[in-house]
Amino acid sequence: MKLGLLAGVAGIALAAMTAAASAQGTLRIAMTAADIPKTHGQPDQGFEGNRFTGIPMYDGLTAWDLSSADKPSVVIPGLATEWSVDASDKTKWVFKLRPGVKFHDGSAFDADAVVWNVEKVLKQDAAHFDASQVGVTASRMPTLRSARKIDALTVELTTSQPDSFLPINLTNLFMASPAHWQKLFDAAQGADAKAKAAAAWTAFAANASGTGPFRMERFVPRERLEVVRNADYWDKPRVPKLDRVVMLPMPEANTRTAALLSGQVDWIEAPAPDAVAQLKQRGMVITANAQPHVWPWQFSFVEGSPFADRRVRQAANLCVNRGEMKELLAGLMEPAKGTVPPGHPWWGNPKFDIKYDPDAARKLMGEAGFSKAKPLTVKIQTSASGSGQMMPLPMNELMQQNLADCFFKATSTSSSGTRCSPTGGAAPRTRRRAARTPSTSPTRRWTRSSPWPASSTRRWRRRSRTTGASSTTPSSTSWSPRRARPSRPARATPRSRSSMRARSTRPCSCGSPMTWARAR
DSSP states (O other), rough: OOOOBBBBSSSOOHHHHHOOOSSSSEEEEEOOSOOOOOOOOEEEEEEHHIIIIIIITBSSEEEEEOOOOOOOOOEEESEEEEEETTEEEEEEEEEOOOOOOOOSSSSSSOHHHHHHHHHHHHHHTTTTTHHHTTTTTGGGTTTTEEEEEEEEEEEEESSSSOOTTHHHGGGGOOOOHHHHHHHHHOOOOSSSHHHHHHHHHHHHHSSSSOOEEEEEEEEEEEEEEEEEEEETSSSSSGGGSSSEEEEEEEHHHOHHHHHHHTSSEEEEOOGGGGHHHHHHHTTOOOOOOOOOOOOOEEOOOOOTOOOGGHHHHHHHHHHOOOHHHHTTTTTTTOOOSSSTTTTSSSOOOSSSOOOOOHHHHHHHHHHTTTOOOOOOEEEOOOOSSTOOOHHHHHHHHHHHHHHHHTEEEEEEOOTTTOBSSSSSOOOOEEEOOOOOOOOSSSSOOOOOOOOOOTTOOEOTTTTTTOOOOOOOOOSSSSSSEEEOOTTTTEEEEEEESSSEEEEEOTTTOOOOOOOOOOOO
């Protein structure tokens, strides 16, 4: 199912932040995230983290060109000015580094810093190695093996095999300050070096130092992140026009919308679709366009999994009424025909047509041995927030109803173990913002309970964690892309859970570059 929606250029927070106001001031943002993404330099929560706590405060050797909202983004130089592959060994890349760049703590960015940042996620015996950063980093640059300093402004990166995607993947490796971390390590308390390193990273997350256009000023876990303008940023055209940006976690669509309408925030992502007309009447500027962002579901392939049967996978696809889902979301999504759209160079010649055909689905389920009297019970887990989410609860209630018509019985548990109604799933989104002058007034958290639209009768609090319902995927196979990028389709990566569990692609763990709305 393509539940990817839509707005602007391949999305990073910086584009909105630097262009959201023509005058100095404060921009208050309500995020779809349920918590502040990690701030130590390798954000979690997919590309939700990259655009909120990654790109604003940090830079990579390479970067995405976010200067245009009407054409695909391409990779451009970041902290590296140029790069090339060794002519005699295609596994070695040489990167020339940008001179004169400083971290927020005043220390210099150089080849030693690049080696240090590679080793923080790849070299397990390094003093500063941080296992918590590995999953969100190494998985996005799977072939990178080591870094070697050639001179102060030249570094060599080695891959396990020739990999033309390396410059793309390096947009996910953000450069944190080694000097700042070392000071925190020296002051840390711990029984041994490993404990001191963990304490140093915890302290670093609360007092971050990168090279980005914004620097951290205030961080309250689960509540708010405030960043301020870095007037000394090396890329002068991208020095922010704003003095300050305040980011507040608000995973519920109605909560975000209410916060915008009440003046609690100036800009929100993904408002409740049924509130769009009211937002326009109140003078809000709403910007959206299509993006190549597909949210598939990942099926278990361990021994005994029912999804090893292609008929079951295909039936799940045929059960989901994507047209009805689009109606639920006020047209703010595009039904998918596959991981890439028809006409794409990678489209190929698929034999299975993804569409809504419940009769064909029931026939396939019957052939697989299931019926109304003998439904297939599946367990799903997903997230209520993160990049790619819009209205996961109502959306997945609809998916649950669809699949129930095709002999699926979906049950679910949250990541915390709480049982709740089967929900979850892939999610379209738009990015929206108020055309309100950036405010300098204080901001408070919006935490009150608010109802979902009429399609859902339940009430949920801001920090609720929910789970998946049905098992759907945009292809007839059982695996799906780990992530997507603005300039190319994602690579498919199989994952599995228990023999009877299909795990949804959680936006907070396998995000994709997203887009933003901004003030005119």
